[in-house]
Amino acid sequence: MNYLTEEEKQQLQFDWRYKGVSILNLLTESEVDSYSNELERIRLERQENDTEGQWGDYDPFMYPHKESEKLTDLMKHPKVIEAVEFLMDGKVFGVQTWAYFKPPGQLGRDQHQNIFYTQCDANEIINVSVAFDNHDPNNGSVWYLEGSHKLWKLPMEVDEERAKTNPKNWRSERGKPCVIPEGHNFTKIDGHLKRGQVALLHSNVIHGSEPNESNRFRRAYLTGYIKEGAKFAAGHQMKRKPIDVGSAKLSQLSLDL
Numbered sequence: 001m002n003y004l005t006e007e008e009k010q011q012l013q014f015d016w017r018y019k020g021v022s023i024l025n026l027l028t029e030s031e032v033d034s035y036s037n038e039l040e041r042i043r044l045e046r047q048e049n050d051t052e053g054q055w056g057d058y059d060p061f062m063y064p065h066k067e068s069e070k071l072t073d074l075m076k077h078p079k080v081i082e083a084v085e086f087l088m089d090g091k092v093f094g095v096q097t098w099a100y101f102k103p104p105g106q107l108g109r110d111q112h113q114n115i116f117y118t119q120c121d122a123n124e125i126i127n128v129s130v131a132f133d134n135h136d137p138n139n140g141s142v143w144y145l146e147g148s149h150k151l152w153k154l155p156m157e158v159d160e161e162r163a164k165t166n167p168k169n170w171r172s173e174r175g176k177p178c179v180i181p182e183g184h185n186f187t188k189i190d191g192h193l194k195r196g197q198v199a200l201l202h203s204n205v206i207h208g209s210e211p212n213e214s215n216r217f218r219r220a221y222l223t224g225y226i227k228e229g230a231k232f233a234a235g236h237q238m239k240r241k242p243i244d245v246g247s248a249k250l251s252q253l254s255l256d257l
């Protein structure tokens, strides 16, 4: 069954090619309610079980799919799988999930490319951000530099002072911006997602997020997909392992559900 309309496919492809970010409508209001209640359930569970004080109330949540069948199913949403297979032109497996709560006042994420972390080749990793609230620049949405996905993997520069603002167990939010080579003048596109929409981010597009200056949360469930056959870095902090999403066959690889 096809979940993407021809019009959606054309729009996806155009934005992918020329901008580096594509947006899709995915969930109904009641579906978002149900997934965000589930995210809140596992967040509260994390806080209850956190006897050593490892996590702040609204620190990003690592691997929420491991705590919830419902969120595992969302990672396998057939429309998302069809879109990432279409954009990477091949079968895919899942590789990571995480979630942001972004309460009022929380800082943003510095400019980066996802390929820096996964070390794949270009267009072999797609991260998908599912909006559980309306996202806009005022509540700290994800912006991107239009067309910057045409750049190769960029180096990053460490800013030790800024890195001190990271949550204890989540070290890559701030203080490691990528360095843009001279002579580029990409247009910065502000992030606007309606609740239930998803943004698909090209492996090489430069993006980041703003501080949340509103009185609203900016929650998002994030999933990553890698093209079958691609090499990727397991990671130091985020431990990446293949996750079956019903596309690429993982019989040779260890499953991590």
Ligand SMILES: O=C(O)CCC(=O)C(=O)O
Residues within 6 Å of the ligand: 100, 108, 109, 114, 127, 129, 141, 142, 201, 207, 208, 209, 220, 222
């Ligand atoms: O949602 C955010 O604040 C950052 C998301 C992001 O940078 C990513 O998906 O790579």
